[in-house]
Amino acid sequence: MIHLREVTNYKDLRTFIKLPYKIHKNHKEWLPPLVTDEFKVFDKKKNHSFEHCDTIMYLATKNNEVVGRIMGIINHAYNTGNNEKNARFCYLECYDDAEVFDKLLEAIEIWGKEKNMDNIVGPLGFSDKDPQGFLLEGFEDPMTVMVTNCSFEYMISHTERNGYQKKIDLFQYRIQLEEKTPEIYLKIAERVQSRGFKIVAFTKSSEIKPYVKTVFDLINETYTDIYGFAPLDDREAKEFSDRFLPLLNPNYIKLVKDKNDVVVAFVVAMPNISKGFKKANGRLLPFGFIHILKALKTAIQLDMLLGCVKQNIRNFGLDALMAVALFDAARKGNLKVMDSHLTMEENTQMRSTYERMNHEIYKKYRIFEKAL
Secondary structure, three states: OOOEEEEOOOHHHHHHHHHHHOOOOOOOOOOOOOHHHHHHHHHHHHOOOHEEEEEEEEEEEEEEEEEEEEEEEHHHHHHHHHHEEEEEEEEEEEEOOOOHHHHHHHHHHHHHHOOOOEEEEEEEOOOOOOOOOOEEEOOOOOOEEEEEEEEEHHHHHHHOOOOEEEEEEEEEEEEEEEOOOOHHHHHHHHHHHOOOEEEOOOOOHHHHHHHHHHHHHHHHHHHHOHHHHHHOOOHHHHHHHHHHHOOOHHHHHHEOOOOOEEEEEEEEEEEEEEHHHHHHHHOOOOOOHHHHHHHHHOOOEEEEEEEEOOOOOOOHHHHHHHHHHHHHHHHHHHEEEEEEEOOOOOOHHHHHHHHOOEEEEEEEEEEEEEEE
């Protein structure tokens, strides 16, 4: 018999966080997140997103063993801004057990109805910055940090069996970096610079910190058309930057200023550290951080993380200007391949940018929806 219990204490929270390490123990391509980072996500005292969201977390037990987990989220800021009444399910983990899967999903559906929601969507966390979607294609390819939702194939069939349909697909591109930057990018970049736009490059993390608020203000302004995104307040922006800034190499962060010295675009990338995360197996200490540092030095892949351009100048070619600077940095770092991170199927402008290069779509993810 399956029993569900709500996560209400530290012991259960720790079980909730540690369960995926058990379920994915023999999952070759699964990339274990850092346990310390997971507490920053799921602990209400450490993640201020809980303050403007309704949430619930469940653990499922069968034969006195914890065999599944799920979280439900209602992001009121997103719902209000998009005139929706959606509950979200996320962080669903279980073995290939239809009964357990159904019980977990049903619990969030019931909770969503009790909260007077019209639909349920997922997997989708607090925002688009959290792991989202179930993996649809590309199960045999390595995962990248920040795209850690390495789900099993059976998650798709179990979801569809429960009456869920496609809401949106997300693509992940792999791009081969050429020895020389394509001429078309150089010409566009030159034209953009002639209009007064200039690249701001960094060599130290301390140089980036004064721009953190400016960057997140720009994200809040420009990400409004990205599905699942809800504006981040100053505390959430600080929490996010504190989690990831220590991992970033300043050489792969580029800002663009206009002729009035206003920041109008940025891109953040990092060398792939997935091998380090896998060897660390969720722990920085005692030796996990050494594996991660080694991965930073030996990586041959550049992972895109964040980027945007002010809406009123998106057709000015600023993406090419940033690409030229990023390609130059990648070559200096002996990087050969670039990963796009997740790109919405409907984001034709970003997809066309990647598809002008030597590319392949090597992973697809799907977010589902169901009327309550």
